Amino acid sequence: MILVTGGSGYIGSHTVLVLLQAGFEVVVLDNLSNSSTVSLERIAQITGKKAVFIKGDIRNRALLDKLFSDYLIESVINFAGLKAVGESTKKPLAYYQCNVHGACTLLEAMNDAGVKSFVFSSSATVYGEPETDCYHENLPTGHPTSPYGRSKLMIEEILKDLQTSDNEWKIAILRYFNPVGAHQSGKIGENPTGIPNNLLPYISQVAIGKLPYLNVFGDDYNTPDGTAMRDYIHVMDLAEAHLDAMNAIMKINTANESALKIWNLGTGQPYSVLEMVKAFEDACGHDIKYKIAPRRAGDIAKFYADASLAKAELGWTAKLGLSDMMEDTWRWQSNNPNGYNHLLK
């Protein structure tokens, strides 16, 4: 059985779906601070299979001990955490407490239960601002610009120390670039609370008429159209990569090989903000209003993944392109204009 913490959230729910379809039994632990169980009900509708759901917090050691004694867990995929970059600058302690203390508590409980296979959601933010715009795993980590980013880097360092101290640990650190999109069914997707911070949820709320226009943050970057470029990756490709990474580390013979693996997850193809707007217009069939606004503090002009290591070591590459990302987002947004929110009990 696989424990997926944060499994009712955006990336977690898509990964739970992929795990169930691959034949795994799944336990989801989520405190529902940023999600609802409607995503899990939808997954059951799509797959005909149900994950066990436990409402609770990764910082609750007693609950974790009970969970590991009640279920035979082979591996843990940890999505649970706070992720809003702006909020993290205002509430740093909440971010370190939830993300870093939460990860340590979970790892301690795993260690005591003898469960030593762990897949971690990290981010391209750990590279900081390197000289190059193509990020390879061999680049040194840099200085993330927010407490959120630093919490990810701290956990990466903790995981390296843990694996060095005990080579029975099998750990996959997955550095995501910019996850977007939704399951092709249009039944599960990203459900941001309040006004979205990230580009694609914002564009799709403009498209549905909930927001009047998009602010394009800066058109004077050193890029072909002047707007900033990112490596957007479809959430279903990301979910598949979690399955592949988990399977790969579980197979490692730790007597011969280090089982601390770091993989970038991106497509390797960056797109500008204006290219994203245009592609969304093609998917939804009407114009998206936008205004050029000043640059957003902390933004970088352009970066994208060198994802060749994941291809070489996992046989994984992103299969879905820009039009899939946009069409699937639009299907989810137009079928669920209020996300899951109106269904909450």
Ligand code: NAD
């Ligand atoms: P999300 O907020 O949709 O999912 C996180 C889930 O964890 C939510 O369901 C939330 O209720 C739960 N949670 C939060 N704190 C918890 C705790 N202490 N105990 C139990 N459950 C808790 O976010 P997401 O976009 O699915 O992101 C998943 C992970 O991937 C996060 O760790 C995030 O930092 C990381 N990540 C996300 C992105 C992105 O763009 N979405 C990029 C890089 C990394």
Ligand code: UD1
């Ligand atoms: C942001 C975070 C990053 C996190 C990632 C998760 C910052 C500085 N970085 O990345 O740490 O891992 O989200 O997905 O917050 N844009 C607009 N208008 C908008 C929103 C965004 O023009 O209303 C632009 C941004 O300037 C950027 C691009 O769209 O160039 C993508 O922005 P966003 O989706 O927020 O992702 P990142 O900033 O790359």
